[in-house]
Amino acid sequence: MKYERATRWFTLFLLLGDILMAALAFALAYFLRLRVPLPGEAQDMGAFAGYLPMLAIHTLSIVGVFFFASLYSLTRASRVDEFYGIVVAGTIGTLMGVALASLMLRDFTVGRDYSRLMIFYAWILSLLLTTLGRLFNSWLRKRLIRKGWGHRRVLVLGTGDIAKMILQKIMWTPELGY
DSSP states (O other), X not given: OOHHHXXXXXXXXXXXXXXXXXXXXXXXXXXXXXXXXXXXXXXXXXXXXXXXXXXXXXXXXXXXXXXXXXXXXXXXXXHHHHHHHHHXXXXXXXXXXXXXXXXXXXXXXXXXXXXXXXXXXXXXXXXXXXXXXXXXXXXXXXXXXXXXXXXXXXXOOOOSHHHHHHHHHHHHOGGGOO
C-alpha cells in the first residue's frame, strides 16, 4: 500500500481510537462515581442516558484539542513527548468540555449536577486510556508497516561509514517503514 494512503488509514485509526477511549473514560467515570462512595454517596445522579450529551461534548472537546495540538500528525516523536502532549491537550480538552457542557446544557438537570469527582475521574481516565490506546495504535502501526503497509522509498548516497550505518539502521528496523 502506498505511503500516503497508509498514512490516511493510520490517522483514521488513531482518531477513532481516541474517540473510543475518551468516550469510554467518561462512561467509566460515571460508573466509578456511582459505585465508589468517596468522599460521600453520589447525590442526584440520573441515569446514564441523561449524560449522553455530556459524553459527546467531552469526547469532541478532547478530540478537537488533540487536533489543534497536532497530535494527529504521525511524526516520530518520543513516547515522553507524546505523553506530555496527551496530558496537556487532555487537560485543556476536559476543561473545555466542562465549560461547554455547563454553557450548552444549562436547562438539563444533569448539566447542573455534574459531579466534580466525576470530572476528575473523566480527566484521569481520559489521559490513561488515550495513552493506552495510542500505545496499542503504535504497536499495530509498526506491525502493519513490517507487513508492507506504507513503506517509503529511500536513497542512501555515499559509501562511507555513515552511509553504511544508516543503511544498517534501515535494514535492522523494518518498522520504520523505509
